[in-house]
Amino acid sequence: MLRIWEAQPLAGRCLRLGLTDGSVIERDVRPLLRGPIFAALLDDDAAFRDLRVEGGTVVWAKGVDLYPDVLVWDGPPPEEPRSQPAATRPAPAHP
Numbered sequence: 001m002l003r004i005w006e007a008q009p010l011a012g013r014c015l016r017l018g019l020t021d022g023s024v025i026e027r028d029v030r031p032l033l034r035g036p037i038f039a040a041l042l043d044d045d046a047a048f049r050d051l052r053v054e055g056g057t058v059v060w061a062k063g064v065d066l067y068p069d070v071l072v073w074d075g076p077p078p079e080e081p082r083s084q085p086a087a088t089r090p091a092p093a094h095p
Helices: 036-043 044-050 068-073
Strands: 002-007 014-019 024-028 052-054 057-059
Touching: 002 052, 002 057, 002 068, 014 068, 036 044, 057 068
Parallel strands: none
Antiparallel strands: 002 014, 014 024, 052 057
């Protein structure tokens, strides 16, 4: 089961996510930020950038989070396991 181990906020409401298999993906999460619980993340750049990884997903202030499979697979996980989520690229080599 792929999970997120690292996250970086990018321009707009995008995230760069490091996954437990070593791959790196980027997701535009703006369409997922619906409802009043996400209002601060949409309205305030600093609030969006203030994130952490906890329990394999991205978490913001007050425990606001997104289901990790939606972030990893850009929707529900596939019925048949794939080797990598869509829109992945190899993780950069570490010195």
